[in-house]
Amino acid sequence: MHQYPLPTPEDIFSTLNGGTVFSQIDFSDAYLQIEVSEESRELLTLNTHRGLYRYNRLPFGVKTAPGIFQQIMDTLIAGLHGVVAYLDDVIVLLWTEEDHKRNLDALLQRIAEWGFHIRLSKCQFAMPEVNYLGYIINKNGRRPDPNRTAAITRMPVPTNVSQLRSFLGMVNHYGQFIRNLCDVRAPLDRLLRKDARFEWTPRCQQAFDQIISIITYSWLIVTLARRSLLQRMLPITALGQLYRTVTLTGQRKLSRMLLVHSPQQKTLQSN
Template sequence: MPFGLTNAPAAFQRFVNSIFADMLDVCVMVYLDDILIYSHDLESHRKHVKEVLCRLCCHSLYAKPKKCEFHRDSVEYLGYVLSPSGLTMDIQSFLGFVNFYRRFIHNYSEIVVPLTRLTRKNMPWNFSEECRSAFIRLKDAFTSAPILTHWVPDAPITVETDASDYAIVGILSITCPDDELRPVAFYSRTLTAPELNYDTHDKELLAIFEAFRHWRHYLEGSATPVDVVTDHKNLEPAGQSTSPNSTWRSASDQAA
C-alpha cells in the first residue's frame, strides 16, 4: 500500500481485522500494526501465538523480531501497561502529557524527578512512596494551576528564580494595573551531570542566567527595568564582582 494515502490506515485496519476475524476479542486485539495476543494459560498462549504468526505468513505479512515481545505477563500497549492485576499508566506517556502543560506548573522539573528516574534504561520499576508523592503533587498542581496573565510589554517585570540540589526554576511575572503581581510563565529544568557539582552560589546564578535566556524574547530591550528576586543574598554583588570567574561574569552580561 503506498504511503500518504488518506484512507490507508482504515484500509489496513479492515485488512488485518479480516485476517483475525474469528480471533478478535477472543485472544487477539489489533490496532493497525500493533497485535496483542492474550491467553488464560501458557499452553493456550503458545497455540495462539503460533496461529497468529501462521496467518501473518499466509497473507505475506511479517513481524520484526526486535519489535516483538513474547510470553510476557505485563506489556505496554497503546500508552497503557497491561498485567494480570489490571490496567496501569505508561509512565512515559504520562510524562509526555504533563510536559505539554509544564509552563503552568511551578517547580515542574523538580517535582517530576522521581518519575523521570523510572524511564531510565535498565531501571527496575519501583513506584515508591517518593514517586507516589510526585504524582499526587502533579495532580494537585493541575487542578489548582494559576491562570497565566497576558504579556504587557510596558508593565513592570519581575523574574523570580531558585535552585535546588537537582533542578532550577523561574517565574516570569508582571505588575498589573491593579498593582497585583501575576505570573506570565513558569520555567524549570533538571540540572545536567556537570551542573550537579556546582556549589549553591553557582546553581543560583545558573537559575538566573537560564531564566533570562529562556525569556530573552520578553526581557531583551524591555521598556522597564527587570527586577530579579532570589533567596540567595550573596548574589547581589555578582554583577560588580572582580573575581576570576569569567565564565559566569560573561553569562551574566549576556543575560543582562
C-alpha cells in the first residue's frame, strides 16, 4: 500500500516565519486531476445496478489518496523558495513584493507545465494575511480563525463518546494555545477509556465549560519568528517529549508532544 506522510500543521507553520506577503492557491477538484494507472483502475471498480464502472482518476475517499496527492504536490513545489503545500492548498510567502511576484510566477508556470488547473474563486494573491489550516496568518504570527473557534463554542454538551471525540478533536487543533490542556480535559479523557461508562459528571461539565471559556476569551497571537523559548515542567498527569525543527530562516524551534497516561503509569517519577 502506498504510504506517504502528510506534513503536520507545525511543519507548515515553522516555514512561515516572517512572511509579509501571502498568496494562496487552490487546486480545482484536486484528486480528480490525477490519472490512475490501468492496474489501479481495476481496484477502483464499482458494481452498480447499471453495470460495472471504474474510476480513471483518483477519487476522494480512497485511503491512500491524500498521501499520493501530497507526494505529487511536494514534488511540484520542490526547489521553490517560500512555497509550502498541504494537499491541494498551496501558499506562497516572501518578505518583499518583488520576491513574492517572482516566486508566484514560477509556481504558476510550474502548475501550467504539469497540466493542473486551479480554482480562481478560492485563490488569493499578494495579501497581507491569509486563512490557512484554521489559522489567520500575517507578518506578526498566527491566531486561531474566529469562525472555527465560534463553531467550537456553539457545540452542545456531548451525550456519547462519538460526540465527545468530535469536540476534543476540534479543541486539540488549538491545544498549544490552551495552557495545561491535558489537565483541563482529564475528566473528559477518562470517558474515552475502553472500559469506562459514559457518565457526565459535574467535573466533566466543569472541564467542558472551562475549555469553552478559554477558547472564547483567551486567544493571543503567537509570533512565528519567536527569538526566545520558554520551558516549564510537565504536569504529573502527562509525559512528553521535545523535538527541534529548523525554519527556512535558520531559526530553531522547540515543539512538544503530550501524552495522557493511566493512573498506573503516573507512578513514574523523574530523578
